[in-house]
Amino acid sequence: MNKDLYLLATGALLRRRREVARLTLADVSLRSGVAIAHLSRIENGLVDPRLSTLRRVLDVVGGALSDLAAPPVATVSTATVLERRAAGADRVDRAGLSVSDPNARLDRKERAGIDVAVERFALESS
Amino acid sequence: MTVPGRAELMRADGEPDRSLRRLWLVAAIDVIVARPIFLVGGAAVDLHTGRYQPTDVDIVGVVTVEDRSALVNAGFVETGGRHLRWDYPDGTSEFVEFPGSTLEGSFEEVQLSDTVRMNVITVESLVVDRIVQATDATEVAFDEALRLIVATADRVDWMGVAADIKGRPETPYLRSMDKAHELLAAAGQAEIASAHFASQ
Numbered sequence: 001m002n003k004d005l006y007l008l009a010t011g012a013l014l015r016r017r018r019e020v021a022r023l024t025l026a027d028v029s030l031r032s033g034v035a036i037a038h039l040s041r042i043e044n045g046l047v048d049p050r051l052s053t054l055r056r057v058l059d060v061v062g063g064a065l066s067d068l069a070a071p072p073v074a075t076v077s078t079a080t081v082l083e084r085r086a087a088g089a090d091r092v093d094r095a096g097l098s099v100s101d102p103n104a105r106l107d108r109k110e111r112a113g114i115d116v117a118v119e120r121f122a123l124e125s126s
Numbered sequence: 127m128t129v130p131g132r133a134e135l136m137r138a139d140g141e142p143d144r145s146l147r148r149l150w151l152v153a154a155i156d157v158i159v160a161r162p163i164f165l166v167g168g169a170a171v172d173l174h175t176g177r178y179q180p181t182d183v184d185i186v187g188v189v190t191v192e193d194r195s196a197l198v199n200a201g202f203v204e205t206g207g208r209h210l211r212w213d214y215p216d217g218t219s220e221f222v223e224f225p226g227s228t229l230e231g232s233f234e235e236v237q238l239s240d241t242v243r244m245n246v247i248t249v250e251s252l253v254v255d256r257i258v259q260a261t262d263a264t265e266v267a268f269d270e271a272l273r274l275i276v277a278t279a280d281r282v283d284w285m286g287v288a289a290d291i292k293g294r295p296e297t298p299y300l301r302s303m304d305k306a307h308e309l310l311a312a313a314g315q316a317e318i319a320s321a322h323f324a325s326q
Contacts, residue, residue, distance in 0.1 A: 074234040088277030089176030100178040104266040118209045119181035
């Protein structure tokens, strides 16, 4: 895994731990002494934090440095991608499920207050 | 001088398969932005079901105003809204949106060529997302989740899905667990439903 991806994975893990502990960034900042802005950048994988900083954050949100070992990331080929898609389509068809209705999806988004004008245009012109 | 992302954009332009051309497009954006980005949403769902017609390509990752300008310089077109548009030579277009900066869940890499990889949200994280969406009790969200589960039930790490749902404090997890049970039963996967999503 390259360094950027490792930082993202680390940040995501810390954010998840913080959320599970039901702590805000301000809570963690107060208890760890790490600035909120720096915490936010760590969670977004934008900085490479010092080990001492990670330890202080983990002390608050729960966990150990060993938890930050790079998680395994699977690599798949394009052949696998296409095989999965074909197998999935076959199962959906055999189950008698209709093809996903994009208009119904856009209606739902619109009811939720999301502007879908571009997507409607994309749909009509596809 | 090599223009960043140009080779990947050319591969997207020349790729006849609709899914693979989107993957090449995301790979091009990854190169131009120069930070990890992840394909999520309906275009990712379509990789597993083949029965989803995405209306746009959702990508999460940190994409700055400067990145957006770089994408426009590379040939993407501003639509005046949230999307950028890429026009393929065959006359079709792809609308790309950046709905967030962080990936909710895990990802895998797709090896597009010897030297090019791009990141896609895993099927497990997609399933969690669709189950949570289906708790809104709309028929369309239920159907979307059901379609994905039917297409992938035999290869999903259901223990991981259940753990992910339980670990999301921002969602009413009991409702998500019940919905997962209901969806799996509807998909003919009662055994998985009982094993991982039995009533709490």
